[in-house]
Amino acid sequence: MPLSSAFRPVSFTDLPGWLEDDCGPAFEAFRRSAFRVLDKSYRTGSLGIDCAAFEPAYAEARISDSLDKAAARAFFERHFTPCLVEPGNSAERGFVTGFYEPEAAASPIRTDRFRFPLYARPDDLVDIDDANRPDGLDPYLAFARQTADGIVEYHDRGEIERGALAGRGLEFAWLEDPVDVFFIHVQGAARLRMPDGQMRRVTYAAKSGQRFSGPGRILADLGEIPLAAVTMQSIRAWFRAHPERVDEILWQNRSFIFFREAPVDDPSLGPVAAAKVPLIPGRSMAVDRLLHTFGTPFFIVAPDLTAFEGRPFRRLMIAQDTGSAIVGGARGDLFAGSGDAAGEIAGVVKSAADFYAFVPNALLAGRTS
Numbered sequence: 267m268p269l270s271s272a273f274r275p276v277s278f279t280d281l282p283g284w285l286e287d288d289c290g291p292a293f294e295a296f297r298r299s300a301f302r303v304l305d306k307s308y309r310t311g312s313l314g315i316d317c318a319a320f321e322p323a324y325a326e327a328r329i330s331d332s333l334d335k336a337a338a339r340a341f342f343e344r345h346f347t348p349c350l351v352e353p354g355n356s357a358e359r360g361f362v363t364g365f366y367e368p369e370a371a372a373s374p375i376r377t378d379r380f381r382f383p384l385y386a387r388p389d390d391l392v393d394i395d396d397a398n399r400p401d402g403l404d405p406y407l408a409f410a411r412q413t414a415d416g417i418v419e420y421h422d423r424g425e426i427e428r429g430a431l432a433g434r435g436l437e438f439a440w441l442e443d444p445v446d447v448f449f450i451h452v453q454g455a456a457r458l459r460m461p462d463g464q465m466r467r468v469t470y471a472a473k474s475g476q477r478f479s480g481p482g483r484i485l486a487d488l489g490e491i492p493l494a495a496v497t498m499q500s501i502r503a504w505f506r507a508h509p510e511r512v513d514e515i516l517w518q519n520r521s522f523i524f525f526r527e528a529p530v531d532d533p534s535l536g537p538v539a540a541a542k543v544p545l546i547p548g549r550s551m552a553v554d555r556l557l558h559t560f561g562t563p564f565f566i567v568a569p570d571l572t573a574f575e576g577r578p579f580r581r582l583m584i585a586q587d588t589g590s591a592i593v594g595g596a597r598g599d600l601f602a603g604s605g606d607a608a609g610e611i612a613g614v615v616k617s618a619a620d621f622y623a624f625v626p627n628a629l630l631a632g633r634t635s
Contacts, residue, residue: 267312267314267316268314269313269315269471269625269629269630270314270353270595272313272351272352272354272396272595273349273352273632274349274351275348275349275351275625276348277348278343278348280348281348281567281580281622282300283578284525284550285339286580287339287580287581287582288335288338289335289338289339289341289582290333290334290335290338291546291549292342292549292584293327293332293333293338293341293342293579294332294546295543295550295583295586296323296327296563296584297328297330297560297594298326298546298586299324299543299560299584299586300323300324301328302542302543303324306542308559309490309555311555311557311558311559313557313558313623314477315559315562315623315626316629317561318625319453319574319628321446322345322599323345323346323626324561326345326412327385328508339343342563342582345626346563346624346625346626346627347625347627347630348556348590348623348624349589349623349625349630350620350621350622351580351622351623352487352595352596353490353595353596353621354440354446354595354596355466357608359596359618359619359620360596360618360619360621361596361597361598361618361619362568362571362579362595362598362600362615362616363591363599363600363612363615364573364600364601364602364611364612364616364619365452365453365454365600365602366453366601366602366603366604366605366608366609366611366612367453367455367457367536367537367545367603367604367605368446368450368453368456368466368609369458369459369606370441370446370450370457370458370520370602371442371458371459372440372441372458372593373440374438374460374462375440376437380440381440381442382441382442382446382447383437383438383585384437384438384442384447384450384468385426385431385436385472386438386495386524386525387426387436387471387500387525388434388436388524390412390413391409391411391412391420392409392411392412393408393409393542394407394410394475396549397621398417398560399589400417404419405552406477407419407420408567409472409473409474409475410475414619417625418623419476420474420475420476420522421474422476422517422521423476423484423517423519423520423521423522424513424517424520427513427517431590433541436463438525438527439458439466439596441633442501443456443510444516445470445502445505445506448481448516448519449498450523451522451523451527454523454539454589455467455468455536456467456468457604457605460572465533466527467528467530467537468525468526468527468528469526469527469528469538470526471524471525472522472524473522473590474522475521476521477520477521477590478521478590479518479519479520479521480496480519480591481519481520482496482501483496484515484518484519485501485504485515486521490504493502495555496615496616497614498609498612498617499610499614500555503507503595532544533604534605535547536550536601536604540552540560540587540588541560541561541586541589545587546584546601548574548581548600548602548603549581549582549583549586550583550586550600550601551564551585551586551587551598551599551600551601552587552588552589552592552598552601553587553597554588554593554595555588555594557587557594557595558585558595558623560586561584562583562584562623563582563623563624564582564622564623565580565582565583565585565621565625566580566583566598566600566619567579567580567619567620567622568580568581568618568619570617573611573615574600574611579617582593582624583598583600587601595621596619596620596621600612600615600619602615620625
């Protein structure tokens with residue numbers, strides 16, 4: 267497919283802060299994807315950055331050790347051309363938020379303290395595409411429920427939390443706070459501190475399929491929190507002050523996430539995400555995977571974002587995850603890391619940003635801009 271006109275080529279000298287960024291950690295993230303594609307190529311996004319075009323860069327990355335700042339910068343300059351991503355929809359700039367891997371105390375069994383479960387994927391949850399989608403089923407749904415009478419929409423959050431899956435043995439970890447459970451759903455992964463001191467990781471396995479409706483927007487629409495003041499921290503504070511209304515608000519988000527266990531092989535890395543590589547804090551990001559191709563480097567310029575390092579955010583990131591709320595060509599979710607400190611960063615990231623996609627040189631050969 268042709269490369270989209272949404273990519274406007276610029277030069278590396280046009281990137282604010284390019285010479286100051288240490289691209290070494292970004293190269294490490296890119297190198298992980300270079301090995302991953304040996305097993306299976308990433309799907310090419312509809313904006314036309316062909317995964318196959320990365321192969322010269324991937325091949326060099328696979329035979330390279332860790333690179334210092336200068337060598338990493340030279341690597342990206344050698345293989346790619348930066349292109350400003352036009353946001354579309356009349357927007358002047360793109361937009362970034364943050365995500366992280368929460369940590370929470372948990373139990374493998376229900377107790378008086380730990381009463382709110384995480385669920386494994388049910389055996390009647392099936393993937394849906396155009397080949398098996400029944401007439402009348404919402405075309406948005408990528409998951410549904412197999413019944414004796416055919417495929418129907420899956421139980422939503424409210425139904426599940428009221429007992430739709432009770433008695434099936436799907437609960438495999440229990441937490442003490444339903445709001446913690448919800449934010450683990452939002453982040454799609456967590457590290458759980460078990461009573462015996464063991465750290466276990468859970469990560470996304472599937473979802474019920476309905477559209478995501480964020481509690482921040484719901485609370486803003488109700489006049490409970492000004493929209494400009496909505497952060498993860500302000501949402502949590504509102505729930506602490508109104509525990510009797512938690513279900514009322516959260517059940518309006520019909521989407522429900524199912525999990526599987528995964529190892530914590532390297533505590534410095536995040537979970538294995540949609541691109542099938544561990545996320546690197548501060549260098550991996552989530553993008554709209556329908557538009558973009560995993561493995562694509564993006565230089566993000568967000569002058570008003572200082573949460574990561576106390577100065578304007580100008581950093582090379584690698585597209586290695588996605589999310590249902592990440593929609594659009596110039597929309598990203600920046601991975602802040604694991605634990606409470608990372609949560610403090612991720613919870614306040616909400617900033618306008620310019621997106622410069624690094625497009626493999628071969629895709630721009632002969633193109634006029």
